[in-house]
Amino acid sequence: MSTNLFSGARKALVASIATAVLLGGVTLVTTPYAAASTTVAAVSVSAKINAFTNIDWLNGVWRTGAGFSIPATAANQAAFKAGASVRLADGQVRTISRQQIVGANMSIFLDGAKLDGNKVGAPQVVTIGSSVVTAPVTSPTTVTAHSTSINAFTNTDWLNGVWRKSPGFSIPANDANKAAFKVGASVKLADGQVRKVTQVQVVGANMSVYLDGAAVNGSVVGAPNKLSTAGTTTATPAPAPTSPTTSVIATSNLNNFTNNDWLNGMFRASAGFSIQASSANVAAFKAGALVRLADGQTRKVLRQQVVGSNMSVFLEGAAINGTSLGYPKTVSVVSTSASTPSSPALTTPPATVTPAPAPSAPDTTNGKPLLVGVNLSGAGFGPSVVPGTHGTNYTYPAESYYKKYADLGMPLVRLPFLWERIQPKLGTPLNTVELARLKQSLDFAQKHNVKVILDLHNYYRYFGKLIGSNEVPISSFAAVWKQIVQEVVNHPAVEGYGLMNEPHSTNGLWPQAALAAAQAIRTVDSKRWIYVAGDRWSSAFHWPHYNTQLISNPWMRDPKNNLVYEAHMYIDKDFSGNYFDKNEQFDPMIGVNRVKPFVDWLKQNKLRGYIGEHGIPDFSPSALVATDNLMSYLRQNCIPSTYWAAGPWWGEYALSLDVTSGKHRPQLPVLQKHAKTAHSCTSIGPL
Incomplete structure (x- = not known):
């Protein structure tokens, strides 16, 4: 992708400095403390509002409704739940109607009128109110302090995992660290000094923790030293009453899955449901626990099964009706100290629990789509030397790359190749040697259950001449695609056909050329997706201004033709993907804002979409x-x-x-996170 003349520079082989990461272990230290008084304040949780300001947000407050955005830490997810009361910076108290997690942040929606971001937004905080209870206190107990290894980053920004310009540290973003290193916590450094946490930022698999005070010397307190939370004292209440009680100890939203196996997050074939696999849910919804459903009945958990970022929980008894008890209802774990609540569903003998079916290769033709993949470049290299020499000017990716990304949970590949190599002369048969290389790539993909989008990576040109010119008629473009499809139509690894990479300066002829090529493909293959790129380098942000004519022909809007519109998006200031300014700081929502015009266009026209390219540098x-x-x-x-x-x-x-040095790529954990997150999509959207 590129939306200026630097496209070639971005896709050339360029040098860059990246960071190697050393993730260390975690140790726990216990310290005794004295008994406290008999009055104990219930826990109050406060969270800083995110400093988002764009067309949708004002200082982290939603412009069109009563909502705000905060970090999606484990503590915040547990505290800011539907039904809880929230105190805002101006003193008003509202009730939470729902929460929605978006990546590393979460949106909290309240009852009542919309809020004023200038009054209650960033840098203010929101608080789940506290209360006071009285309970006898038992003998002194212990509190657990937490320590973690510091990441061994050393580059222009970091020294042994310590930020050079301010008192900040980088540590692994595991659940324990997220729970311990929160704003307001006291942190002990290796030299004994204690500082307060002022800010926490999760970045992929790592997190940056910022402290008050002056910058810290990484040579003294950085890796391989550890960062520890300082112990604090609290009171321990006396044992619970002996009379029978029932209380909710964990509540979770159901996943909104609806497909052949699930109905609103309820398993169709047995008494099971799907929820997020947070550490709290994994700990609470375990075999033997009692679960209360939305209609009040309770069931015993038979087993749990974690699948990526979600978990299936299976109960005793008959199958559950997802229409009445599924999403958006919740499920809760309840504890009983003396009696077991009745269970209406258990008046008949328990039904046999049917295990969830083993995952199979996804049907991505018209079934559940793969949402995260990679461009495996190599065959598109050397466009200035065409046809060029294989192994010198260009190469096809080896089998190891298909295996690697399949194993990483991203079995979707866009495979760029050049027209001049697959057909060195217009109107002639395809080059058999080059075609064999292309087919071998498809064989590698099939071996590892990878699906491939074949991408003609030519920028609307052939040997430098525009398609639609006298030298390169549109009919030749349509003809080469028909020939390619005739060769691969029966190959099971083919996901679809990418008509053209980043058309630009097309003299307005791209809509006509795209229609001709797509219709030529449909004479051979009536099912697989056809990916239709947009003019102006396919820029998602500029899409509506340059591609209205792309769908002027009704054939290009007909859902039966299985067309997917392909946009590209980079977040640097000139949209090019070159990232010339290594000090550029990016708004957290810039990616969303840049693809939103494209997504809105898709929704308005009831079309399907795909982001064929997006990428970020390792230094940001x-x-x-x-x-x-x-x-x-x-x-x-x-x-x-x-x-x-x-x-x-x-x-x-x-x-x-993939870099020659083999060093850690910080972009990869973010992609993996979303590749492994379950979704309820049954086809490519946003239809």
């Missing part, structure tokens, strides 16, 4: 946050994407997931 933590939010937004709209780029010959290119 703020770009990782923006990508996390982008991927969440695309998943919500069932829009697939393929990251730019992966594969051979990239050297130390800052955007690449």
Whole structure:
């Protein structure tokens, strides 16, 4: 992707400095403390509002409704639940109607009128109110302090995992660290000094923790030293009453899955449901626990099964009706100290629990789509030397790359190749040697259950001449696609056909050329997706202004033709993907905002969409946050994407997931997170 004349520069082999990560272990330290008084304040949770300001948000407050955005820490997810009361900065108290997690952040919606972001937005905080209870206190107990290894980052920004310009540390973003290193916590450094946490930022698989005070010397307190939370004292209440009681100890939203196996998050074939696999849910919804459903009945958990970021929980008894008890209802774990609540469903013998079926290769032709993948470049290299020499000017990715990304949970590949190599002369048969290389790539993909989008990576040109010119008629463009499809139509690895990479300066002829090629393909293959790129380098942000004519012919709007419109998006200031300014800081929502015009266009016209390229450099933590939010937004709209780029010959290119040095790629954990997140999409969206 590129929306200026620097496209070639971005896709050339460029040098870049990346960071190697050393993730250490976690240790726990216990310290005794004295008994407290008999009055104990119930826990009050406060969260900083995110400082988002754009067309949808004002200082982290939703402009069109009573909502605000806060970090999606484990503590915040547990506290800011539907039904809880929230105190805002101006003193008013509202009730939470729902929460919605978007990447590393969560949106909280309240009852009542919309809020004023200038009064209650960032840098203010929101608080779940506290109360006071009285309970006898038992003998002294212990409190657990938490410590973690500091990441061994050393580059222009970090020294041994310590931020050079301010008192900040980078540590692994595991659940324990997220729970312990919160704003307001006291942190002990290796030299004994104690500081307060002022800010926490999760970036992929790591998190940055910022403290009050002056900058810290990484040579003294950085890796391989540890960062620890300082112990605090609390009171321990006396044992619970002995009379029978029932209380809710954990509540979870049901996943909104509806397909052949699930109905509103309820398993159709047995008494099971699907919820998020948070650490709290994994700990609470375990075998033997009692679960209360929305109609009040309670069932015993027989087993749990974690699948990626979700978990299936199976109960005793008959199958549950997802229409009446499924999403958007909730399920709760209840504890009983003396008696077991009655269960209406258990008046008949328990039904046999049917295990969830084993996952199979996804049907991505017209079934559940793969939403996260990569561009495996190599065959598109050397466009200035065409046809060029294989192994010198260009290469096809080896089998190992297909296996790698299948194993990483991203079995969707966009495979760029060049027209001049597959057909060195217009109107002639395809080059048999080049065609064999292309088919071998498809064989590699099939071996590892990878689906491939074949991408003609020519920018609307053939040997430098525009399609639609006298030298390169549109009929030749349509004809070459028909020949390609005739060769691969029966190959099971083919996901679809990408008509043209980043058309630009097309003299307005791209809609006519796209129609001709798509219709030629349909004479051979009536089912697989056809990916139709947009003019002006396919820029998602500029899409509505340049591509209205792309669907002027009704054939291009007909859902029976299985067309998917392909946009590209990069977040640097000139939209090019070159990322010339290494100090550029990115708004957390910039990726969402740049694809939104394209997504809105799709929705208005009831069409399907795909982000064929998006990519960020390895040196920008703020770009990782923006990508996390982008991927969440695309998943919500069932829009697939393929990251730019992966594969051979990239050297130390800052955007690449594969570099010669083999060093850690910070972009990868963000992509994996969303690749492994379950979704309820039954086809490519946002239809």
